[in-house]
Amino acid sequence: MYEKDGQKYFVVDTHTHFWDASPANWVPGQEQYAKGWIECFHAYQGLGPPETHWSIEDFQKYSEERMMKDVFEDGHVDIAIFQPTNLRQWYKNGFNTTETDGALAEKHPGKFLVNTSWDPREGDKGLVELEERVQRWGSKGVKLYTAEWKGDSRGWSLKSDEAARYLQKCQDLGVKNIHVHKGPTIWPLDKDAFDVADVDFAATNFPELNFIVEHVGLPRIEDFCFMATQEPNVYAGLAVAIGGLMHARPHFFAKVMGELMFWLGEDKLLFGADYAIWEPKWQVEGFVDWQMPDNPDLSDYAPLTVTQKRKILGLTAARLYDIEVPDELKAEATPTETPVGVPGP
């Protein structure tokens, strides 16, 4: 547990990766995309503090030892949750797959949870394979990319009947955490890939599942927040919000946190460092030290309490993933019934 000023924080990092984007893994003919993708990620790292920047070579492929040190030894993380991103069209062995993540997790018992993914366009075969992966790796969550291009298809919707079959399967298998990427994408070209209306629909139809919108739908945060106030089972993944703004744009970070607390509250916010884009160390330490600045421009927003920070950094995720919380923090791990959003006129 991370400890600061006599307070302890149980840290669950809900968004971590173990990828290989080195040139040896690039699919011939797709090199420009494979290279462009990792360079784009690398530029995001540039939004963190300078002393945490890596060379592009280090960033393309990092070792198991480095990850264990950065995330657990130095990064204060107690449990990290892998979110796979397959991208097999550009990377021969995939970019960051359930299998690669799972193999690393098995070597370090008790450190990781292994989420998997699915694509409803894979039909019956995909359903069988999903079940196999869930049983093999013990997955309690999935990461979905609704905007992913596949053949003639320009992405898919959580509203579709095919997606409903997969969601039902998740519910049957006890895979209750559905992380949906609503952030920067390449395809489809002409749809608003950040549209969260399909999450709204699925969250209503599957009240036993939790829907975590990754990157807080940042470019369309207004749609996301408003939707989340209507759906009790919708959560926000903070990857990108903390990593991309807390250091680079502290004033906007304060506003984004203010809005997220106003509309959703600490029982709906999940910390995710998005390693290796950003190391967890500076994010955990920075967030624990962070406070809403005393600034007239931010006067609509309340300061954060230690309990609220504890929930955001780990206790809320622990509740979703049935992670055992240290005894001393158990009393705080229960959600408080806070009114969310705008209470009346």
Place this chain on the structure above:
Amino acid sequence: MTAGAVGTASATDAVLAALTAVRDPELDRPVTELGFVAHCAVDEAGTATVRLRLPTYFCAPNFAFLMVADAADAVRGVPGVTGVDVRLEDHFAADTINAGVAARLGFVGSFGDEAADELDDLRANFVRRAVLAGTDRVCRTLLAEGVDRSRLARLRLGDAPAGRDTDRLRERRAELGLPAGDDDPLLIDTVTGEPVDAADLRTHLGRARLARVGQEANTGVCVGMLRTRYGIEVSS
């Protein structure tokens, strides 16, 4: 950014001035302010050369297309410009976008089966967000001047303080065909144009504030990425 040769400085200035009307639809700011114009020059023969750049290699191609097409249109309209060479650089879809814009093919014509429709709805969607964000800016100024919050739903656009924020709000409303005259309500539904009811005031202002935070945070990320990518300073 690099400017043109001395002999054509005034023509270059005119092209740059025209480019200030080209906005990033998502961020609602001119491409010139955002640092997206990497190069602008007009040669002796009147050919304008403009190079645009974006924060990442994978910036959404629909928004990229709108900006390149808008820039080409803006440059074509500058008196004395006889040829237009506007191109996007360092982007995964640059070749397709540049060829499509040069041939005025539109988005569907440029991308073929990969695009289902033109981008008018997308653009309108973001102008609506800009109206909401602008509403927050104007209302905050009014509140700071001591206007009671409960009165906002009764105010007219003509009651808003004169200045850039109000001008911008009025322009965006007009673009959408929404009421934008002095006697029109300050607070309107951004889809229907109907006045906001006093009972919905809190929600409306909450959404307006949120739209502005989204726009500003997004600008912060984009500007930060551009700075990292090209090592330049841009104010956000």
